[in-house]
Amino acid sequence: MTDLPAPRRVALFATCLVETMRPSVGFATLKLLKAAGVEVVVPPGQTCCGQPQYNSGDKAGAKRLARRVIAEFERFEAVVIPSGSCAGMVRVHYPELFEDEPDWAARARALAEKTFELTQFLVDVLKVSAVPGRHPGAVAYHDSCSSRREMHVHAQPRALLAAAGAEVRDVEHAEDCCGFGGTFCVKMADVSGAMVDAKAQAAIATGADTLLAGDLGCLLNIAGRLKRLGSPIAVRHVAEVLAGEPAAPGIGEVRE
């Protein structure tokens, strides 16, 4: 992916969770991409990548949404997504989804090759080494499973956070899933609850006052558990800190 000529005009796929739950992640992403010198388009027809359908077994529903995403985004030089999970859906799973439809599979593969998770795009493609935000102090970082295992994103957010002056602390058992798992968190609420409790306790044990991740699903899950435990840890998407947009309160906190 690093031998591509750096794209000048990219599409931002904000994701449905950013649209519905935390738009400030979208604005932070816009700011980061512009600061890195690329022109950003936010295609207005975008909604959801179809992962909830895909992982719940509704292959037909997933295909319907995937076709929309492919049609909406394939004309751009690159597609940037502030989520390892949605980026993994496009990059890894779209080609599999259309394994029995060669025409769509070819279009899916072409889109997959130019789709990136945000920090991966900034570091690996644009070679960014400075960011607008400053965050002196310790932050705990949670790697989402899809960022880590599907997108191979691990070093990139750490490099950018270091550039923002932050000291990144890994949570114990960092490789463990936080228990979100899309619809898993409501279908298997007890198991999910036990998993997110372990993750929240591990975050508290780092002693950091901020928890960051690159996936809003994990963030809503962990923030919800931290709030339930009465923890004051502020939970944010990594883009917010990197963009230096501290105006919004942390996830699940009261807007003053």
Place this chain on the structure above:
Amino acid sequence: MTLLKSLEFAANARAAIADPKLQAALVNIRTMFQSGRARQVAATPEFEDLREAGAALKRETLANLDAYVARFVAEAEARGAQVHICADARSARETIAAICRAQGAKLVTKGKSMVTEEIGLNPYLVEQGFTPVETDLGEYIIQLRNEPPSHIIAPAVHVKKEQVAETFRAAHGNRPADRDLSTHDALLAEARAELRARFLAADVGITGANMLVAETGQMVLVTNEGNGDLTQTLPKCHVVVASIEKLVPNLDDAATVLRLLGRSATGQHASSYTTLSVGTRRPGETDGPEVAHVVLVDNGRTAMLGTPFEEMLRCIRCGACINHCPVFVNVGGHAYGAVYVGPMGSVLTPSLGDLDPARYLPHACTMCGRCAEVCPMKIPLPDLLRRLRFETHERKLTSRVSRAGLAAWTFLAERPRLMRAAARLGGWAMRLSGKGALRRWPLAGEWTRARDLPAPEGGGFVARANANRGD
């Protein structure tokens, strides 16, 4: 014994999470198996190459399985074994019972074998008048407790030491009531003394096999207790029970699998005992059985060949996927209500049997991908679980609420303006009902049992981002 059912996975899981003894026992999974494997992998720089080689040799074996089975049968029979190929569990059970009957057997010792669990051998042998005794310590403990194994390589991992002492006191009534059973050593010594008499008295010994070597007709068996050797060499008759995917072409291949197996399973570079054996005792040999049988069990496996689920037949039963599964480490094995547990079990159980009663197992997974990452045979477990989810959806084995919810979501997601309007409305209602994070919300009862629901920030992104552009 109350056997838990797969259909009640969610309730089983809830009970497991609320069981402090079980939770204390499950800590061992992390401390023993996860860290043990990590140490071995770190000390084996060629581990990724080994995985590639292991997966490749198994792929090739499965592509030519009929030829390898035929070669194995010829080689084993040339060395005195009788090989029986059994299409299903019932014919395997009946074949084994007939062998025991022909030996005039009473006491049957058994090495640890998951395929004998799969075919329901022990209850059948009891019904037929035989006395099967498990000789693997963990299996012995759960046999006394009348429980199924909760893990494929650590069958009693759910039992604490103190519970084992209670079990032994109840089972070994001929021993002094005031004896000290507070240490692992004391428990081990007592189990050894009890089992030694059984090893010597057994008429038939039944073991599984970790591999069957086509080129030589040998079976390969690994244990850490040596019980497999005592089971197969002391009785007059030895019966190997193995499923057909245990075939490997030759001894070099067996060596590759062995290097992966110990490291992935228990974090050992090799198990304490690795035994290769074939056929009957030959003239001049001092041990080995006079009668040897190999029972090859198909039980649904050839039907998996040529389908995406053929990949599952590469499984060498190391348990790494189980040990690293975040669902398993929280709920243990019994919650699955199945012989095979964790990720491999949630693929294998519906593949070998019927999806309907196992319908929740493929959904008992967050798709975190750790199982595939640690699988020595590079089996794409999450992809196979997802294929089973497709089938549960197509066959309407998922809940009506879930299917309606997905349909509504797809409908909205195809209509960007409508979706944004709905999100604004929902967000507005949520923000009205609580500040920041909600303790309860009518549509989020399951979510809010363990965590608050962060309220949406509001405002939306896509429309505002485009308005701000000024074009």
